Amino acid sequence: MTLSNLESLTASLHPLEIAVVNALSGSAETTDAALAEAAGLDGARRDMACGWLVEKGIIECSRESVSHTVALTETGQRYAERGTPEARIITLLQTGSEVTLANLAELLELDQAEAGTAVGTLKKATIVTSGAGGALELVPGADLSAVEAVTGLIATVESAGRLEQSSLSAEQQELLAGLHRKRGKAKGVFRVDERRSRSYLLTRLGMEVAQRVAGRVTGDQLGQLTADLLASGAWKGKAFRRYNIMLKPARVAMGRKHPYRQFLDVVKAKMVAMGFQQMSSSLVQNEFWNNDALFMPQFHPARDIHDAYFVADPKHSRPVEEPFFSNVAAVHANGGGTGSTGWNYTFREMQARRLVLRSQGTADSAHKLAEGPAVPGKYFSIARCFRYDQVDATHAPDFFQVEGIVLGHQINFRTLLGLLQLFARELAKATEVKFLPAYFPFTEPSVEMHARHPRLGWIELGGAGLFRPEVTLPMGVDVPVIAWGLGLDRMAMVALGLHDIRDLFSSDLELVRTMRMPV
Amino acid sequence: MPTITVHQADVEALLGEPFSPDVFEEQLALVKGELDDFDPKSGEIRVELNDTNRPDLWCVEGVVRQIRARRQGRGDVYPFFREGRDTPHELIVDPSVSEVRPFVGACVARGVTVDDTLLAQLIQTQEKVCDVFGRKRRSIAIGIYAAGKLAWPLHYKAVSPTEVRFVPLGMDEPLTLAEIAAMHPKGQQYAPIVADHGRWPLLADNAGTVLSFPPVINSRAVGEVKVGDSELFLEVTGTNLRMVTLVVNILATNMADRGARIEPVRVRYPEATEFGAEVTMPRPIARELRVELDAFTRALGDAVDADEVARELTAYGFSVRADGGAVTVHAPEYRDDLLHTVDVIEDFAIARGYDSFAALMPQEFTVGGLLPIESLADRVREHMVGLGFQEVLSNILVSREELTDHMELHGASLVEVANVMSASYSVLRNAVLPSLLRVERESGKAFYPHQLFEVGEVALPRPDAPMGSETRTQMAALVAHPEANFSELAARLEMLSYYLNVDHTLEPVDHASYIPGRAGRITVGGVSIGLIGELSPEVLGHWGITVPCAAFEVDLSALLPG
Structure with a gap:
């Protein structure tokens, strides 16, 4: 150790440390009990100061013994x-x-x-x-x-x-x-307590430090600057004790948003910036809005008991509002004048009224179509959805879907691709995209977008399409409508360094406190 | 979505050109397929097919057929779809099946010798079509037999479950249909489809030999196809004649693609069907669709002409007739998925290639914005963070116990799931606070103090609401540390109210979750919007929480005007 290092080490000692070093200097091994007395410290302060000094290599614990004391219970x-x-x-x-x-x-x-x-x-x-x-x-x-x-x-x-x-x-x-x-x-009758006792010695470094400390009155150095010191001016002519500013500070429990929510906040802000109005609907839906209005036939395999959660009680919603119910029933049965053949079966009202936990965010879009949306209009929702799946690393019991619609006279397949390109750029910072044919029961044409994310490489960013006339016309909407949905979970998970989707909804506070977004 | 396993050699034989994974992957766009896996060693290829309306694509023959059409510029012609053909094969339908499973269709394929590959592909096609398109055989079931052993005509009828015995595949003893339903693995799986009926379907030949008990199991005598067979009888039963016909058409086309000669089977129904009383299958089912050229332009955003449309759709397997400002298209007979002209327009876009369309930014101006509840929630979240609270985010499908017994609130009415998969995820939460207590339970090791909050949706049963329940947005806050208490949290609530410009009052309340005398009802303008208090030791005990906790929960939806 150089002289200047030794000086600065000495200068940075805390008054408690100085007291301990003084108490040890000149004596050989000292027990902690004797040390406390000699330094005039209580046990807790003595242990704290000894801990710091051991860390700095100024003293060492030379002996540790265990003794037992007896007292009456x-x-x-x-x-x-x-x-x-x-x-x-x-x-x-x-x-x-x-x-x-x-x-x-x-x-x-x-x-x-x-x-x-x-x-x-x-x-x-x-x-x-x-x-x-x-x-x-x-x-x-x-x-x-x-x-x-x-x-x-x-x-x-x-x-x-x-x-x-x-x-x-x-x-x-x-x-x-x-x-x-x-x-x-x-x-x-008796209580026997175990007591650990330590003895300390100055190290070679400690002896040099002790020489420099020796004889110095600890009160010469100022610790915390106080209001009293400022008022009295008593600080004048005195030195402030130097801190070891390289000690790792304690952790602070700070107030903070949840990192996945924060990610969704960014998505929300982007959506609003791109001119999208937020929409929502309820967690519990009937099958009419969850499926029928989206032209999914009542015998569709994805409407099986094995794909959605059904509500136990009540089992059915109130009757579905007209004219939507009759329009949709007709479209399923025979096309209902939309130019479609329909699905050619008898539409069942009670199945349409069966209550389910929303299984797709597109249910929100169906409600919006029926509400009389603005034309031109852009809408988005961040909808909590539920699927009947075994919960595992890729399936959470419930999850968010980011979905929406765009209505307008200019809407067509090319503007659909343009919108998806915009999403890729705004949400994934991707300028390179690939469009592949896809299948969704409610859109035609349908497209799947892959985008090259700057860090993740090619990812499937979402699916979209133009709503079928069988979806829009029964709701009274006669302009073309883009329906889109984005798969953002994976992007969020990678950004947060997670490998299990359940961690997005973790109950482990330590995990939540330590998750962070890259800048 | 079906995933199929096919073989490189088979693909090459059907396509007539060498296989390259990269080229194949691109070609799969034509069938909305994805290359999941290719093992160059075994030549095994796994393909996922996404179009649930095109069962013709869920097999190697169908995938290659679509690619081949593109290569050739047109689809293959299958002469057996011509109407009015004569055939020696007849299948007679008895009126007794009309209730249980009314429709049957069939064809015979000769001249292709079954090898291991064909056998595996036949079984795979049968499984995919029956499982997904046929809804686990409820609406479609397929049977395949060695045709050489059959005595024509065949008979499709319904019999009492104990009337007829035969040896089913996989067994050695003759069993009645009832015994098959009870004992045979396939019987246990599929007999429930017909079990509600007094008489069950049976397919037999003219000599009385049983072919099968549709949709359950074939007989061992004639219903087991083996390597080396070269005459196959393929039969489809179901609940909808169009679907049955479509599947017969697909199976016949698949066999023809492998070089088989298809012989039709005339099915004689007891009364007229939508295709008449005598239906010879395979038969045409496709409807003609007339699509204005303008409709292509409007939907796709690119001007098209009749030549281009005709060229691309022909290369996608359609027969196309240009007709003034429109085209009239006829789909191949193995497809029945064209419900609307938009379906034709999409096929054109796929045939031309999605990358041939230049993306165009939507230009129409719209104003963006958040819902009032979202803006309010965001404000509340800002304030809570300012107060030093960590936001958490929880799943909202939870266990009943967490919302009731754990909170000392027994018998609360909840939105409950009927088809519960796990008790841990069986009800929608009706409050946010239990989610925070769950975090506290899991986080005893995280350094203290803990100050948590969550804003989120809850579902409250409301018998008179349209959906039987109501979704509301609530916020709960919890502090947990050795000195956590009521006043600490009441002070936070006071600050929150102040900055939300809301005037709340606290009224003492007895509530089972909180320590008596340390709980309050939060009211705004005389309306109760939430609770605040120190959680009772009983509640903390139920959760297994070992530090004191104080909490409040408020219904943010109630703060919105109207």
């Missing part, structure tokens, strides 16, 4: 005041009272278990026997030394308050071990 304290149950039983019997196991507890105000244990001990030591009718009797000439030894030990510990176990005689230690063990923790 509450029970022990009571026995010290009133006598042990064994001693009190002997005294009671010596007065000639009629005593049985049954009335003993009451006579001596003991609890039943305590009384029973004491009588058992006395019988085993052949001090007491049971006579006729269960009456307890003293054995004449019995040896009472064992009982007296316990009383003696209790008195010894009581007068000392707390004493080192090692200071007891061998017999006393044996007796202590027996009582400690036999009585268990709660009802024990």
Whole structure:
């Protein structure tokens, strides 16, 4: 260590550290108890200062020992005041009272278990026997030394308050071990505590530091600048203690938005910036808005019991509003004058009214079409959706879908591609995109967009299409409508360094606190 | 969405050119397919097909057929779709099937010897079509037989479940239909489709030999196709004649693509169907569609002419007639997915290639904006963060226990799922606070203090609401640390109210989740919008939380005007 480093190390010492270094200098190994006294510190401050100094290599822990101290428990304290149950039983019997196991507890105000244990001990030591009718009797000439030894030990510990176990005689230690063990923790007479004691030494570096510290009054250096110091001007002519500014500071629990929510906030802001109005609908939908209005036939495989969550009670919604119900029923049955053949089956009202947990965000778009959207108009929703899937690393019990529609006289396949390109640029910073034919029951033509993300490479960013006339006309909308949906979960997961979709909704606060977005 | 496994050699044989994974992957755009996997060692290719309306594409023959048409500039011609052909093969339908499974169709394929590849592909096609298009055989089931053993005509009828015995595939003993339903694995799986009916379907030949018990199982005698067979009888039963015909057409086309000679089967129905009383299959089903050229231009945004449209659609397998300002198209007979002219327009776009369309930015001006509840929620979130709270985000499909017993709120009415997959995800949450308590339970090791909040949707049962429940947006906040208490949180709520410009009052309330005397009802303008309090030791105990917690929850929806 260079001289200047040594100087600055010395200068940066905390007053507590200086006190400890002073207390250690000149002496050899010092126990922590002695150190606390010499430095005038309580145990907690001493340990804190020693911890810092060990870290800096100024002192070292030269010895660590474990000792045991003995004290009375509450029970022990009571026995010290009133006598042990064994001693009190002997005294009671010596007065000639009629005593049985049954009335003993009451006579001596003991609890039943305590009384029973004491009588058992006395019988085993052949001090007491049971006579006729269960009456307890003293054995004449019995040896009472064992009982007296316990009383003696209790008195010894009581007068000392707390004493080192090692200071007891061998017999006393044996007796202590027996009582400690036999009585268990709660009802024990003695409490034995383990104490760790450390001894410290200055290191070679520490000795050099100590030389520089020696004789210096710690009060010469100022610690925290205070309002009083400022007011009195007492800081003048004094030096401020130098801090070790390279210590890693403590963590702070700061207020913060959830990182996935924050990601969705960005999406939201982008949507609004691109001219989209937010829309929403309820978590519980009937199949009419969830599927029928989207021209998914009631016998469609994806409408199976195995794909959506159905509501237990009530099972059905109120009747679906007209003219939407009749229009959609006709479109399914025979095309309903939309130029379509329809699906050619009998549309069932009760199935249309069956309640489900929203399985696709497009349900929100269907409601919007029926509400009479603006033309031209752009809408988006961030909808919580539910699918009947085994929950695993790629399936959360519920998840968000970012979906929407665009209505206008200019809407066609080419403007659809333009919109998707805009999304790719705004949401994934991707200028390179690929469009592939896709299938969705409610759009034709349908397209799937892959985009080259600057960090993730090619990703499937979303699906879109032009709503079929079978979807728009029954809702009274007669302009072309783009329907689009974006798959943003994967982008969010990669950005957050997650590999399990369930972590987006984690209940682990440590994980939530440590997740962060790259700049 | 079906995924099929096909073989490189088979693809090359059907396509008539060498296979290249890159080229094949691009060609799959024509069938809305994705190349999932290609193993150059085994030559095994896995393809996912996305169009649930085109069962003709869920097999190697169909995928290659679409690619081949593109290569050739036109689709292949299949002469067996001509109407009015005569055939020696007849299948007689008995009136007894009309209730249980009314329709059947069939054809015979000769001249192709079954090898391992063909057998595997036949079985795969049968499975994919029956599972997805046929809704697990409910609306379509397929049977394939060695045709050489059959005594014509065949008979399709319904019989009592105990009347007829035969040896089904996979068994050695003759069993009645009822016994098959009870004991045979396929019976247990598929007999429920017909079990509600008194009489069940049976297909037999003129000598009384049973072919099968549709839609359940074939007989071992004639219903087991083996490598080396070269005469196949293919049969389809179902609940809809168009669907049955379509599947017969697909199977016949597939066999023809492999070089088979297709012999039609005349099905005699007891009464007239939409195709008449006598239906000879395969048969044409496609409708002609007339599409204005303007409709292409309007939908696609590019001006098109009749030549281009005719050229591209022909190369996609259509027969096309240009007709003034319109084209009239006739789809190939193995397709029945054209419901509207938009379907033809999409096929044109796919045939021409999506990358041939230049993207055009939508120009119409619109004003963006958030819903009032979203703006309010965002403001609340800002304030909560300012107050030092960490936002969390939870799943809202939860367990009943967490919302009721854990909160000391027994028997609360909830939006509950009927088809529960796991009790952990069986009800929609009716409050946000339990989600925060779940975080606290999982996070005893995260350093304290914990100050949590979440803004999110909850569902409340409302019998008179259109959907039987109402979705509302609520916010809950929780503090957990050794000294967490009511006043600490009440002070935060006070600040939040102040900055939202809301005047709230607290009224003492007894609530089972909170310590008596330390809970309040939050009211604004006389309307209750939430609760605040110290959570009771019982509640903390149910959750297994070992530090004191104070919390409040407010219904943000109630703060919006109207």
